[in-house]
Amino acid sequence: MADRLPDADGIIVRGTPIDRALLDGAPRLRFVCRHGVGYDNVDVPALTERGIVLAVTPDANATSVAEHALMLMLALSRRVVDFNAGVRAGNWVVPAESRTSDLAGCTVLIVGLGRIGGRTARLCAAFGMHVLIHDPYVPANTVSALGFEPVPDLAAALGRADIVSLHLPSDGTTRGTVGTAFLAAMKPGSLLVNTARGTLVDEAALEAALRSGHLAGAGLDVIHDEPMRAPIPLLALDSVVVTPHVAASTRQGLRRMALAAAGNTIDFFAGRLNPSAVINRELLADGRQPARG
Numbered sequence: 001m002a003d004r005l006p007d008a009d010g011i012i013v014r015g016t017p018i019d020r021a022l023l024d025g026a027p028r029l030r031f032v033c034r035h036g037v038g039y040d041n042v043d044v045p046a047l048t049e050r051g052i053v054l055a056v057t058p059d060a061n062a063t064s065v066a067e068h069a070l071m072l073m074l075a076l077s078r079r080v081v082d083f084n085a086g087v088r089a090g091n092w093v094v095p096a097e098s099r100t101s102d103l104a105g106c107t108v109l110i111v112g113l114g115r116i117g118g119r120t121a122r123l124c125a126a127f128g129m130h131v132l133i134h135d136p137y138v139p140a141n142t143v144s145a146l147g148f149e150p151v152p153d154l155a156a157a158l159g160r161a162d163i164v165s166l167h168l169p170s171d172g173t174t175r176g177t178v179g180t181a182f183l184a185a186m187k188p189g190s191l192l193v194n195t196a197r198g199t200l201v202d203e204a205a206l207e208a209a210l211r212s213g214h215l216a217g218a219g220l221d222v223i224h225d226e227p228m229r230a231p232i233p234l235l236a237l238d239s240v241v242v243t244p245h246v247a248a249s250t251r252q253g254l255r256r257m258a259l260a261a262a263g264n265t266i267d268f269f270a271g272r273l274n275p276s277a278v279i280n281r282e283l284l285a286d287g288r289q290p291a292r293g
Contacts, residue, residue, distance in 0.1 A: 005029070010268065012261045018042040023050060031268045035261045036248060037061060037116075040170045040197060044280055053268060054279040057260035058115055064253030065221075066119035068243070069165050069195045070127070072219025073108075075241050076191050077101050077163075082238060104128030109151070109161035111177075112196070113138045117167030121148055124165075132157050158185040163193060170197035178202060183209040189216045195247045198222035207233050210240065221247040 001016075002025055010031035011018075018032055023046055032047060033055045047054050075081060078100045086093060108124045110117045113135040121131045131148040134157055143150035151157035158164065164186060168174045178192070178201040186192070192215060194201055203224050209215045217239040223232060226245060234240045248257065260277075267273040275284055 010265050012265060015041065018047070020046045023047070023052070031055070031265065033057075033261045033264045033268075035257050038169065038197060039279055040199065042279075048280045048283060051283060053273070053283050055264045055268065055273065055277045056279060057257045057264065058277055060256035060260040061248035061253045062115040062119045064250045065116045065195050065247040066123055067250075068221060068247035069116075069120045069167075069193055069219075070123045072193045072195070072221070072241060072243075073103060073124075073163055073165070073191065076193075076217040076219050076239075077103055077106075081241055103163075106130070106162040107132060107160055108163045108165060109134060109157050110148075110165050110167060111135070111154070112167035112169075113143065114167055114169075116195070117165075118146070120165055120167060121146070129163075132161060155185045158182065159187055161187055161190060163191045165193040166196045166200055168196050168200055170199045175199045176202055178206065180205045180208075183215065186215060188214055191215065191217045191219065193219040195221040198224040198226060203232060203234060207237070210234075210237050215239075217241070221245055 005022070005026040007028065008026055009028050010033070011026070011029065012033045012035055014035040018041065020043060023029065029050075029052055031053050032042065034042065035057065037056045037058055039054060039056060042054060044054060103124070104127055107130045109132040110121045110124070111134050113121065113133050117135070121133065124131050125147060132151045133143045133148045134151050134154050135143070136152070140150035140152070166178070168177065176199070180202070183205055186209075192206065198220070201224065206215075206218060210218060218234070219241045220234070221243045222245050223242070228244070235242060264273060264277050275281055278284055
């Protein structure tokens with residue numbers, strides 16, 4: 001890639017970090033598009049300083065990730081992994097006292113009502129769950145109009161929820177959101193689901209909350225340090241279900257992201273890029289988007 005960068009006007013990336021070192025080797029670069037919605041591996045200030053627009057594919061993976069979040073809720077509530085392992089070991093056992101539970105009738109707290117959070121909330125409602133929404137950037141009347149309950153007090157909402165599902169970006173204001181205080185405020189016996197970013201969660205604090213029995217389980221599609229180079233302590237717990245950041249990577253999701261990334265790139269150089277896909281929109285306001293043609 002280093003041989004190609006000096007001639008590149010635009011670049012589409014998935015996991016490749018976009019940092020100052022890379023930018024130093026790309027003097028012509030004017031546009032970067034992430035094949036996805038997260039951009040914590042992109043140095044946005046460095047791009048903005050150089051007038052390089054950053055875009056993402058905001059709608060392309062929402063359905064896939066929302067379905068994955070619901071799958072993790074079901075897997076934890078119904079203890080699918082444990083039962084599957086037992087049957088494969090030859091144990092066809094129906095417990096006298098069930099440790100599984102229905103999603104219907106449960107209360108779920110969606111933290112972050114973006115595109116993915118909104119899709120997840122609708123799926124949860126379809127399963128008969130009572131949906132709480134915490135998002136200080138979305139007006140309460142908007143949340144209510146969608147049929148959900150707005151909860152401005154996060155700590156109080158954590159104490160009500162049987163399941164907490166994270167749908168936040170990872171940035172300087174959100175990293176480490178799920179720490180000791182957050183976990184302590186959660187309802188005893190509740191579940192945590194994270195399909196957003198691993199850096200939102202203090203994994204040592206989560207492990208402690210699970211080992212103590214305060215939380216009943218956690219479903220994680222993301223971990224703090226990716227890719228995982230060695231097994232993390234959470235993997236020693238039967239109450240944890242982990243997938244390798246594949247929530248968005250269904251066949252359909254990957255196709256949608258690929259087409260959206262290509263479309264954004266074409267639209268940028270044609271001067272018609274949709275601002276809703278742009279992260280550093282101040283560059284568009286400054287008139288730095290190229291004219292059509």
